Amino acid sequence: MSYSASSWLQSLILLLFSLIIIIIIIILLIIRLRKYWCCCNCGICKAYIESSWRVRFPNLCDWYTHLLRNSPTRTIHIHALNNTITANPENVEHMLKTRFHNYPKGKPFSAILGDFLGRGIFNSDGDSWRFQRRIASLELGRVSIRAYSSDVANQEIRRYLLPVMESAAAAGRGGNGALDLQDVFRRFSFFSICRFSFGLDPDIFDDHLSLPLSQFAAAFDSASELSAERAMSASPIIWKVKRLLNVGSERKLRRAIGTVHVLAGEFISQRRRSADFKSSSDQKKDLMSRFMASVADETYLRDIIVSFLLAGRDTVASALTSFFMLVARHPRVEATILLEAEKVIGPHNENRPASYEQLRELHYLHAAVHESMRLYPPIQFNSKFCSNDDVLPDGTFVKKGTRVTYHPYAMGRMEEIWGPDCLDFKPERWLNKDGVFFHDQNPFKYPVFQAGIRVCLGREVALVEIKTVAISLLRSFHLELVDENIPRFSPGLTATFRHGLQVFVRARIQP
Numbered sequence: 001m002s003y004s005a006s007s008w009l010q011s012l013i014l015l016l017f018s019l020i021i022i023i024i025i026i027i028l029l030i031i032r033l034r035k036y037w038c039c040c041n042c043g044i045c046k047a048y049i050e051s052s053w054r055v056r057f058p059n060l061c062d063w064y065t066h067l068l069r070n071s072p073t074r075t076i077h078i079h080a081l082n083n084t085i086t087a088n089p090e091n092v093e094h095m096l097k098t099r100f101h102n103y104p105k106g107k108p109f110s111a112i113l114g115d116f117l118g119r120g121i122f123n124s125d126g127d128s129w130r131f132q133r134r135i136a137s138l139e140l141g142r143v144s145i146r147a148y149s150s151d152v153a154n155q156e157i158r159r160y161l162l163p164v165m166e167s168a169a170a171a172g173r174g175g176n177g178a179l180d181l182q183d184v185f186r187r188f189s190f191f192s193i194c195r196f197s198f199g200l201d202p203d204i205f206d207d208h209l210s211l212p213l214s215q216f217a218a219a220f221d222s223a224s225e226l227s228a229e230r231a232m233s234a235s236p237i238i239w240k241v242k243r244l245l246n247v248g249s250e251r252k253l254r255r256a257i258g259t260v261h262v263l264a265g266e267f268i269s270q271r272r273r274s275a276d277f278k279s280s281s282d283q284k285k286d287l288m289s290r291f292m293a294s295v296a297d298e299t300y301l302r303d304i305i306v307s308f309l310l311a312g313r314d315t316v317a318s319a320l321t322s323f324f325m326l327v328a329r330h331p332r333v334e335a336t337i338l339l340e341a342e343k344v345i346g347p348h349n350e351n352r353p354a355s356y357e358q359l360r361e362l363h364y365l366h367a368a369v370h371e372s373m374r375l376y377p378p379i380q381f382n383s384k385f386c387s388n389d390d391v392l393p394d395g396t397f398v399k400k401g402t403r404v405t406y407h408p409y410a411m412g413r414m415e416e417i418w419g420p421d422c423l424d425f426k427p428e429r430w431l432n433k434d435g436v437f438f439h440d441q442n443p444f445k446y447p448v449f450q451a452g453i454r455v456c457l458g459r460e461v462a463l464v465e466i467k468t469v470a471i472s473l474l475r476s477f478h479l480e481l482v483d484e485n486i487p488r489f490s491p492g493l494t495a496t497f498r499h500g501l502q503v504f505v506r507a508r509i510q511p
């Protein structure tokens with residue numbers, strides 16, 4: 001290379017480098033000045049911007065709960081985020097049902113999750129959402145799907161969960177005996193949803209994929225965490241510039257999404273080749289084959305798959321983690337669950353899995369699962385965007401373009417919904433005087449599975465899976481928490497304990 005060409009190249013590099021520095025300085029200035037631009041000096045916005053809420057509250061959701069409990073309308077507005085947050089059931093009904101069309105997911109969220117979820121059901125409105133919901137309801141609405149969910153859970157319990165728990169029990173309390181139950185449940189629910197929604201056997205499939213399923217699961221975790229981090233940027237400009245320059249978290253996100261997409265593509269091609277898919281019998285149709293029969297566009301199909309993995313994976317793992325934390329803290333509840341199981345299923349030393357019919361008879365267990373999700377909903381809050389100016393039933397004016405969030409975590413802690421003992425873990429509140437589960441609650445008071453027109457399609461399937469795991473593990477093992485402190489959550493799309501859930505495991509029946 002001649003001298004003049006190399007000096008030209010050096011100048012170009014210098015110019016590019018200076019440009020990057022200038023962009024970074026501008027971004028930092030935007031962040032610093034933003035607090036003045038939003039023209040809000042109110043206590044709430046100041047506490048948010050300066051993170052001073054951390055002094056009194058372990059988690060953002062606990063601070064929001066405090067603010068909502070103290071608001072006469074149970075609605076607050078964070079000006080700095082242009083976010084109206086509500087724990088008022090009438091407002092929730094208004095946005096999820098009465099004025100559903102005025103509260104779509106909206107463009108800001110589609111942008112944040114677009115790279116990861118594309119046009120999948122969680123990230124779409126309008127016709128694309130309607131189409132996916134219709135197809136998914138055909139599969140998830142079948143009566144037999146619940147018994148199938150119980151079979152799948154039992155297969156994965158035998159294949160994966162019991163061996164992991166047994167080896168933790170064998171390790172005992174000493175040395176590395178503690179087990180991170182949250183991590184175990186995340187793996188378990190990933191395997192289960194692959195088997196349930198897509199008919200994939202984790203053992204067999206590993207041999208046909210370019211990466212092991214566990215690596216796929218790890219990429220999936222990163223993609224979901226890093227996408228959620230975007231939502232917490234002071235301004236979308238920040239992550240958009242980082243994405244343009246392919247630096248920092250955006251670089252990691254791109255790589256993780258790449259892995260997820262490659263493997264989702266491999267799922268599709270494996271499925272196209274498999275005998276089940278070629279069979280025209282309706283019996284053999286699972287969620288994936290139903291979509292494959294109606295969608296020709298491979299990218300769209302891939303997006304659909306990724307959304308369904310997300311739907312059924314982290315939510316179930318989160319529900320199981322908090323359930324086991326609460327049961328470990330409440331020995332009376334644990335004893336009552338075991339007693340009920342003994343009556344319905346028989347003595348636990350026979351080590352038989354509960355049948356689907358028996359599962360339905362476990363009213364106290366059903367109540368305990370609902371109660372744990374009341375206090376620890378897997379999706380702590382959920383936001384929509386207001387399309388046109390509106391007034392909520394409590395009189396709050398909502399301007400077009402405002403983010404409107406309902407907050408199941410705070411709603412589970414509202415005295416007017418649950419009574420003065422709302423902070424207590426009390427499964428009995430869900431049982432009538434004969435010990436039978438009843439749910440006469442207005443669904444907008446307990447929107448753990450959302451409610452209204454976009455209510456979760458996997459609610460029954462999830463409840464069956466959670467109860468199958470709960471009863472199987474509780475009858476075989478006693479768990480002791482390593483740490484009794486209040487949980488701290490990591491940022492993410494679903495509630496995740498920052499330090500996992502460390503437990504010591506003891507087998508109830510010694511071999």
Ligand code: HEM
Pocket residue numbers: 121122133136197311312313315316319377378379382447448449450453454455456457458459461462
């Ligand atoms: C404890 C477990 C679960 C909880 C707490 C839960 C909760 C939710 C919530 C809050 C939504 C609304 C999300 C939004 O619109 O932003 C939702 C939607 C959905 N869930 Fe679940 N879910 C669970 C398990 C499952 C499972 C196992 C499946 C599938 C097998 C599933 C399938 C879906 C689907 C397809 C939607 C989208 C519905 C729509 O947009 O029309 N969920 N779920």
